[in-house]
Amino acid sequence: MHRKAITALTLAAALVVTPALAATPAAAAAKPNLRACYDGKCKFTFTKPVKFRVAKKFGLDRWVHVAKEWSDYAGQDVVVVWSGGSTVSATEGFSGGINKLDFRVPSITDQGATIRFTG
Structure with a gap:
């Protein structure tokens, strides 16, 4: 049971952090080549x-x-x-x-x- 709770917390943390990380490459891609x-x-x-x-x-x-x-x-x-x-x-x-x-x-x-x- 303890292992499932850690996995759920890790997944929730990844979902929260992902939008912030996804915004960085999009901003970098906006710069013209x-x-x-x-x-x-x-x-x-x-x-x-x-x-x-x-x-x-x-x-x-x-x-x-x-x-x-x-x-x-x-x-x-x-x-x-x-x-x-x-x-x-x-x-x-x-x-x-x-x-x-x-x-x-x-x-x-x-x-x-x-x-x-x-x-």
Whole structure:
């Protein structure tokens, strides 16, 4: 009988701890994998400014920077993509590019934005 009580307590403790442990990998998975962007083809959602490297074939500086900013000109949040001296501001739904690197901005929210680089 004593052994069953210990097993039940162990199982109950595991069930209580599991949600806290499960939340950690989900939070880590939310961070975009920016190494996948090196070939110019990736999609990610970001909440803070990010930077990543791209191949030289795109004719850009070593790093590409992406951020969400308020634009007084547009009167709304925009996604800003820049590298070296080239900068592009994009509203939601915008398709365009910077040098030879094309991208689209599917969504911009209060929390962040999503961008898809298509090479």
